[in-house]
Amino acid sequence: MSSTQRRQRQRRRATILALVVALALVLPFVLPLLSAVAAPAARTTASGASAVSATAASTAPTATTGAATTPAGAVTAEAPLVVIGTTGVRWQDLSALATPNMWQLAQQGASANMVVRSVRSSTCPADGWLALSAGRRAADVPMEEFGTCRDLPPAREDGAVPGWADYLGAADAASYDATPGLLGDTLAAAGVTSVAVGPGAAVALATSAGTVAGDHAFASTSSVRMGAQVAQALPGHALAVIDVGSVRDRNRPLVSVPSAAGAPTLPEEPEPAETPTLPAEEAWLLKSPERGLQVAAVDARVGAVLDAVRTTAPAATVLLASLADSGSVALMQMVTAAGPAMPTVPAGGALLDTRSTRQPGMVQSTDLTPTVLGMLGVDVPAGLAGAPFSAVEDGRSGPARVAHLVDVNRHAVEIRSLVGPFYSALVLVNLLLYGVVTLGLNRRMLDGTAARLEARGGTTSARMARALRSRRPVPLLRALRTAAVVVGAVPVATYLANLLPWWRAGSPGLALYGATVVLAVAVAAVALLGPWRRRLLAPVAVVAGLTAVLLAVDVLTGARLQVSSLMGVQPQVGGRFYGFNNSSFSLFAASTILVAMCLTDPLVRRGRRVWAAAVIAVVGVVATVLDGAPSIGADFGGPPALIPGFLVLGLLAMGVRLTWRRIAVVLAVTAVAAISFSVVDWLRPPSERSHLGRFIETVLDGGLWSVITRKAAQNLTNLFGSTLTLLAIGGIVLVVMLLTRPLRTARGRDVGGHGSYGWLTGGNTIGRIDRDAVMLRPTLVALGVTFAIAFAVNDSGIVLPAIGTSLAVPLLVAVVTGWLLQHGSVAAPAPASPEMSSSR
Structure with a gap:
């Protein structure tokens, strides 16, 4: 067969493989779309109720059982929905003795921790009520002193909400496309009768014009008077929203500050200033009494409201939620719901769930808006950030369920302070490893350091100089190989450590860090001491294989190991x-x-390149589907980086030279597959969409530019303000010095074992490593392509290549040091036979 025929055959194979890969990537998402189109009736109800309510039964994760969802049209004026809002109340504040009313409601209903994160790191009361109003993150204008929040004045007699222009201005300045007043506008358009009791409730039910939709009433701080006010206001209304007050941390008071444009304000008045001026401290409304007293006062008002509801509308559904933080520290708040519109399982106990988190017992404040509208049977506007609540069966008793929620919150609190030091240590350890490999093995540097020690004189200096001049690198290479594998095993060890209840230990930080180190050493021991220990790529196969399998299993089972882990997600964020x-x-x-x-x-190595490309295609398709499928990985920025990486790896495995035309084909396949993930998700009902489909809705609503600017700003912030940048740069420098340059040199000429690192190779050039690991060079290219694209298309930017570096570069160091031990100065420089190579 001539060389021309051989090249044509390779091109045909590459084309067929690319088509198969493209079909395999797109087909899993086209088939569900076709089935959904064939059965459109599943998306609507005969009564015309909203798709959110009608399809709520499918919104619970498939990993859970016993889910019950809110029925459409269950709420009426005779059986209203009563939303009781407070701020600063967490599950650990509740007990049967101190807060009997909230405790009893929690025993009867479905409960969860609620993430109240808003525009800034901590959430003020106005921010929480605005989230209910807008269905997205929204906030008041910032105060001069961090952690200080404005008090909410009551609505005027004509229903105008004071400071509304400030809220609109703050929403326009933020990049979350929030529309304060969306809930009020939607209720008014649907003809839902509603009443707001208290200043926060007026904010929640205000229309975009800044006036309360429906009726409004003043809220007394006296529990007795509040009960009477609710009993008088509730009849004849399908929805009642009631503000029962706030709990604040000491020295974090609510401050009475007039609107920057004058109080009260309306939208047509002048633009508000960015930062209202604080009054003198003696004018602050709240001096933060003991937390227990504040919580008890809130509970008394909740009890008065519940008594009024039982008397006036015994068939009402009650939703009690704490909408904001109590100070400058972001913490998950409590939420519970009970009543016919939010049924629990027959056992009487349940956890709240939502598709925005897919974590039973964890919801977000932005989920409240679609939940309220769904219970009322009102069509939910497209583009909301949240999803309606559902109730998931929980076998615990009421007190045990509260204890579980307290434990989950404690887990989230304890991990928060440990993440920063961990990443600092991760960067330091990796850079130390890179430094030892790059500088500590440099013969010129070792000899220069030895000469300086000899010039200094002394027994200790002479002994150190002799050690540095030693030409027997075996102990050092073995130590480096072991250290590299341990460092590469640290990421997977952080997830394994989350299987242990480390946050319950007396010293949680010591327990978590210790468990991570022990598990990393254990994984490294398996990689280095197993029956495969003599194979060159064994450490990579074990550590990378365990990492891939663990993450795949975790994401398939609900991503439980990622929540509140060192390298996972922090719920408060x-x-x-x-x-x-x-x-x-x-x-x-x-x-x-x-x-x-x-x-x-x-x-x-055996010449079976087509089979190798097929294996790469299978691994790539599985990885991409797991990452990009809306019901599994739901990662919009992942497939655009994964697909070209695996396609390039497959082409190089087949021996196909990369050209601009082939690169264009790779990018086209990537674009089609990546966009299909989001479009298919967008075609589902709003309640079933993940953030992929909501992104398409945002684009259609004209919000693409704000998303791009927000993500670009975050990308630049991470690039110039994160220590992980050093990790990425260090890893790139090491790969270039240790592998890329020697491999490129070895392709051009046989340079032997000269240079600063020649003493390690016993006459072999390190560039010859690709004779024993022929896929090493294509893998470096694939990793570079993947993380270059990931850096460009994700808001975390440099974080992605840096985290990837923390796994890949140490394992590549292990490959190099392992090769040096086999073919360097400890072994005769002989060419590897096919039989020897196949065993590695």
Whole structure:
């Protein structure tokens, strides 16, 4: 067969493989779409109720059982929905003795921790009520002193909400496309009768014009008077929203500050200033009495409201929620719901769930708006950030369920302070490893340091100089190989450590860090001491394989290990709660590419390049589907990075040279597959969409530019303000110095074992490593392509290549040091036979 025929045959194979990969990527998402189109009736109800309510039974995660959802049209004026709002109340504040009213309601209903993250790191009372009003993150204008919030004045007699222009101005300045007044406008358009009791409730039910939709009433701080006010206001209304007050931390009071444009204000008045001026401290409304007293006062008002509801509308559904933080520290708040519109399971106990988190017992404040509208049977506006509540069966007793929610919150609180030091240590350890490999093995530097020690004189200096001049690197290489594998095992160890209840220990930080180190050493021991220990790529296969499998299993079972873990998600931040977050995606991408390298290396060495490309295609398709499927990984930025990485790896495995035309084909396949993930998700009912479908809705609503600017700003902030940038740069420098340059040099000429690192190779050039690991070079290219694109298309930017580096580079160091131990100065420089290579 001539060389021309051989090249044509390779091109045909590459084309067929690319078509098969593209079909495999798109088909899993086209088939559900076709089935959904064939059965359109599943998306509507005969009564014309909203798709959110009608399809709520499908909104619970498939991993859970016993889910019950809110029926459409269950709320009427005779059986109203009563939303009781407070701020600063957490589950650990509740007990049967101190807060009997809230405690009793929690025993009867479905409960959860609620993430109240708003525009800023901590949420003020106005922010929480605005989230209910807008269905998105919205906030009051910031105060001069961090952690201080404005008090909410009552609505005027004509229903005008004081400070509304400030809220609109703050929403316009933020990048979350919030529309304060959306809930009020929607209720008014649907003809729902509603009443707001208290200043926060007036904010929640205000229309976009700044006036309360429906009726409004003043809320007394006296529990007795509040009960009478609710009893008088509730009849004849399908929805009642009641503000029962706030709980604030000491030295974090609510401050009475007039609107920047004058109080009260309306939207047509002048633009508000960015930061209202604080009054003198003696004018502050709240001096923060003991927390227990504040919570008891809130509970008394809740009890008065519940008594009034039982008397006036015994068939009402009650939703009690704490909408904001009590100070400058972001913490999850309490929420519970009971009544016919939010049924619990027959056992009488349940956890609240929502598709925005897919974590039973964890919801977000932005879920309240679609929940309220769904209970009322009102069509939910497209583009809301949240999803309606559902109740998921929980076998615990009422007190045990509250204890569980307290434990989950404690887990989230304890991990928050440990993440920063961990990442600092991760960067330091990796850079130390890179430094030892790059500088500590440099012969010129070792000799220069030895000469300076000899010039200093002394016994100790002479002994150190002799050690540095030693030409026997075996102990050092073995130590480096072991250290590299341990460092590479740290990421997977952080997830394994979350299987342990470390947050309940007397010293949670010591317990978590200790467990992570022990587990990393254990994983490294398996990689280095197993029966496969003599194979060159064994450490990579074990560590990367375990990382990939663990993350895949975790994302398939609800991403429980990622929540409140060192390299996972922090619930208080209000980011990703399910699927692959940026850190887990980086590890998954790096580990799956490395696994593909280990699986295909022996095939390529034996000349079975087509089979190797097929294996890469299978691994790539599985990884991409797991990452991008809306019901699994739900990662919009993942497939655009994964697909080209695996396509490039497959083409290089087949020996196909990359050209601009082929690169264009790779990018086209990537674009089609990536967009299909989001479009298919968008075509589902609003209540069933993940953030992929909501992104398409945002684009159609004209919000693409705000999303781009927000993500670009975050990308630049991470690039210039994160220590992880050092990790990424250090890893790139090490790969270039240790592998890329020697491999490129070895392709051009045989340079032997000269240079600063020649003493390690026993006459072999390190560039010859690709004779024993032929897929090493293609893997470096694939990793570079994947993380370059990931850096460009994700808001976390440099974080993605940095996290990927923390896994990939140490394992590549282990490959190099392992090769040096086998073919360097400890072994005769002989060419590897096919039989020897296949065993590695």
